[in-house]
Amino acid sequence: MTEKPEIFARGRFPDPTEELLEQHFNVHWERRADDRARMLADIGPRIRAIATTSAQRTGGDLLDYFPNLEILSTFSVGYEHVDIPAARSRKILVTNTPDVLNECVADFAIGQTIMLLRRMGEGERYLRAGQWPKGAFPLGAHLGGRTLGLYGLGGIGSRIATRATAFGMKIAYHGRRRRPEYPDYAYHDTLVGLAKACDVLIAVLHPSPETIGSINAEVLEALGPKGYLINVARASIVDRDALLHALQNKTIAGAAIDVFWNEPNADTAFFDLERVVLTPHQGGASVETRAAMGRLMVDNLLGHFSGQGVLTPVS
Numbered sequence: 351m352t353e354k355p356e357i358f359a360r361g362r363f364p365d366p367t368e369e370l371l372e373q374h375f376n377v378h379w380e381r382r383a384d385d386r387a388r389m390l391a392d393i394g395p396r397i398r399a400i401a402t403t404s405a406q407r408t409g410g411d412l413l414d415y416f417p418n419l420e421i422l423s424t425f426s427v428g429y430e431h432v433d434i435p436a437a438r439s440r441k442i443l444v445t446n447t448p449d450v451l452n453e454c455v456a457d458f459a460i461g462q463t464i465m466l467l468r469r470m471g472e473g474e475r476y477l478r479a480g481q482w483p484k485g486a487f488p489l490g491a492h493l494g495g496r497t498l499g500l501y502g503l504g505g506i507g508s509r510i511a512t513r514a515t516a517f518g519m520k521i522a523y524h525g526r527r528r529r530p531e532y533p534d535y536a537y538h539d540t541l542v543g544l545a546k547a548c549d550v551l552i553a554v555l556h557p558s559p560e561t562i563g564s565i566n567a568e569v570l571e572a573l574g575p576k577g578y579l580i581n582v583a584r585a586s587i588v589d590r591d592a593l594l595h596a597l598q599n600k601t602i603a604g605a606a607i608d609v610f611w612n613e614p615n616a617d618t619a620f621f622d623l624e625r626v627v628l629t630p631h632q633g634g635a636s637v638e639t640r641a642a643m644g645r646l647m648v649d650n651l652l653g654h655f656s657g658q659g660v661l662t663p664v665s
């Protein structure tokens with residue numbers, strides 16, 4: 351019987367994923383190490399793969415423990431927690447888990463849109479606080495007839511658009527180029543232009559040098575006092591101080607934030623604001639989606655070790 355490849359596993363995965371990893375590999379769990387430095391020194395040269403969640407940062411300093419590392423497989427679409435140039439310079443293949451969570455994150459983004467516009471979270475807090483007998487809760491706003499602006503029209507963004515259309519919303523988007531496959535969606539060649547044109551701006555794209563901090567004071571001003579921001583991408587895309595200022599001064603109507611600047615610590619400065627929905631990075635957090643992500647992460651590792659090739663390399 352051939353030896354199972356030895357892998358280093360970082361973070362905590364759902365039980366079925368951990369079982370799959372144990373089934374196919376000889377797994378060294380970082381979280382179970384009594385003495386991490388000794389563990390790394392002992393197993394480093396034998397490790398051929400890393401499996402990781404997005405909560406762990408992997409840079410060149412860690413990769414140096416693994417001179418025979420071939421592949422790093424992350425249990426996430428996002429890969430900003432991996433130092434891609436450091437991996438590339440060591441000829442380490444990196445894979446992620448795109449597409450299997452598109453529908454799940456799109457459902458969630460629409461859920462946040464409804465929650466925000468219809469003020470459902472605030473309404474529930476009002477009821478629980480015993481405020482209802484003192485007067486009816488203020489009115490919310492419809493989705494139908496409003497324009498949804500997508501900053502990122504990829505796997506997830508395109509699914510959000512389909513759902514929003516069913517709610518009667520018009521779709522606009524900003525990207526690096528016009529997408530002829532979406533003739534019914536209005537293209538804006540600047541983010542400010544998109545923000546001006548839409549009522550609800552949803553960020554759903556990878557953080558990159560080009561996009562980090564791109565939702566800034568100018569964009570929020572363009573969104574205006576009747577505009578809502580929803581961020582299901584990464585916090586780094588939004589200028590935190592500009593957003594806080596806009597919410598405090600009501601220069602935008604509200605925001606839903608699923609991703610934070612220092613996860614898993616939420617930013618308490620946003621806690622007491624009205625018209626704000628805060629969630630703990632739940633976009634892809636369903637049992638079914640997590641299982642599919644785990645399967646894909648493991649399939650990438652199996653594809654690599656069988657010689658058949660990985661399914662979803664980070665390009």
Ligand SMILES: NC(=O)C1=CN([C@@H]2O[C@H](COP(=O)(O)OP(=O)(O)OC[C@H]3O[C@@H](n4cnc5c(N)ncnc54)[C@H](O)[C@@H]3O)[C@@H](O)[C@H]2O)C=CC1
Nearest residue numbers: 427428502503504505506525526554555556582583633634
């Ligand atoms: N909140 C959550 O739980 C989750 C968040 N995400 C986030 O969503 C992001 C997007 O995921 P996918 O839709 O799968 O990615 P994708 O790669 O399919 O789509 C991203 C889109 O953004 C566009 N884009 C890239 N740079 C741009 C720029 N400078 N200006 C405008 N558009 C640009 C791309 O052309 C592409 O159409 C992920 O990178 C991740 O950060 C993903 C999964 C779950």
Ligand SMILES: O=CC(=O)O
Nearest residue numbers: 425426427428634
């Ligand atoms: O944020 C989640 C991911 O898969 O990326």
